[in-house]
Amino acid sequence: MKIAILGVGNLGYSIALGILSQDQIEYESLYLSKRNIESLKSWDNIPKVRITTDNAKAVRNSEKIIIAVQPSQLNSILNEIKEDLNPKKHTIISVVTGRKIEQIAEIVGKDIPIIRSMPNTAISVGQSMTCLSANGSGKKNIECAKTIFNALGKTLFIEEELMQAATVICASGIAFWMRLIRATTQGAVQLGFDADEAQELSVQTCLGAASLLVKSGNHPEKEIDKVTTPSGCTIEGLNEMEHQGLSSSLIKGLVASFEKINQI
Numbered sequence: 001m002k003i004a005i006l007g008v009g010n011l012g013y014s015i016a017l018g019i020l021s022q023d024q025i026e027y028e029s030l031y032l033s034k035r036n037i038e039s040l041k042s043w044d045n046i047p048k049v050r051i052t053t054d055n056a057k058a059v060r061n062s063e064k065i066i067i068a069v070q071p072s073q074l075n076s077i078l079n080e081i082k083e084d085l086n087p088k089k090h091t092i093i094s095v096v097t098g099r100k101i102e103q104i105a106e107i108v109g110k111d112i113p114i115i116r117s118m119p120n121t122a123i124s125v126g127q128s129m130t131c132l133s134a135n136g137s138g139k140k141n142i143e144c145a146k147t148i149f150n151a152l153g154k155t156l157f158i159e160e161e162l163m164q165a166a167t168v169i170c171a172s173g174i175a176f177w178m179r180l181i182r183a184t185t186q187g188a189v190q191l192g193f194d195a196d197e198a199q200e201l202s203v204q205t206c207l208g209a210a211s212l213l214v215k216s217g218n219h220p221e222k223e224i225d226k227v228t229t230p231s232g233c234t235i236e237g238l239n240e241m242e243h244q245g246l247s248s249s250l251i252k253g254l255v256a257s258f259e260k261i262n263q264i
């Protein structure tokens with residue numbers, strides 16, 4: 001596979017880190033393109049990696065074109081590369097929030113295979129949850145996107161109309177889970193732990209809770225039932241959190257995020 005990432009900012013950088021650190025992705029070349037390449041200078045010596053500001057050159061020398069720019073930058077980059085795109089050679093994989101496959105096809109043409117993808121920043125450590133959707137010709141090439149993103153976490157193919165919801169749950173979700181971890185860390189400090197220990201306790205417990213569900217496939221309440229001793233401290237804490245609106249505030253936050261994303 002010859003891969004290009006156009007727009008190596010927060011997410012593009014995380015994807016590049018993930019590709020470079022996973023041996024399941026066999027790439028012949030990885031072109032990394034951004035406007036100011038100063039921050040990527042140290043990557044210049046990595047075998048098969050090419051750093052450039054020339055998007056068209058990156059496209060000419062690649063097959064899978066991952067576009068990771070801000071929504072407002074998308075049209076200009078598509079206009080820059082459209083003459084170099086060939087439907088028999090290229091697949092566009094856009095991770096741009098809120099921009100539909102149809103909007104990309106309007107600029108590059110309907111024949112170009114287009115895959116819309118929504119990973120999250122945990123892709124840099126091979127633990128992304130990545131949702132994918134595609135146009136007609138993109139669907140034929142979906143395996144290449146799955147090869148990349150399955151090596152960097154898990155993937156789910158979804159209808160494109162669910163992509164905004166997936167963005168909130170999975171991409172913004174990283175920030176939401178970070179806040180929950182931070183809050184439990186703050187609680188642990190208040191209860192007597194040093195900050196470093198508090199974070200370790202919180203993070204490992206979070207990982208343990210997620211791992212229990214991954215391994216068992218159980219509903220969270222089944223695992224909660226195992227922890228909540230009758231009249232015990234867990235149910236006391238849990239009920240107080242719910243009286244204060246824990247589940248309700250999380251759901252309202254997700255819905256607010258979803259409403260905002262539809263305006264982007």
Ligand SMILES: NC(=O)C1=CN([C@@H]2O[C@H](COP(=O)(O)OP(=O)(O)OC[C@H]3O[C@@H](n4cnc5c(N)ncnc54)[C@H](O)[C@@H]3O)[C@@H](O)[C@H]2O)C=CC1
Nearest residue numbers: 007008009010011012034035068069070071073096097171
């Ligand atoms: N940060 C995140 O967790 C996630 C971001 N996204 C989406 O991914 C996209 C990128 O987000 P970020 O990485 O956070 O943005 P960013 O602003 O950090 O990165 C964008 C990069 O593209 C470069 N760029 C802009 N125009 C260019 C051009 N014409 N040619 C080459 N490079 C160009 C910029 O210099 C910058 O390095 C956005 O659409 C965002 O909504 C999606 C999922 C998660």
Ligand SMILES: O=C(O)[C@@H]1CCC=N1
Nearest residue numbers: 097167168171172264
């Ligand atoms: O906050 C945002 O708008 C972008 C989309 C998902 C993650 N970051």
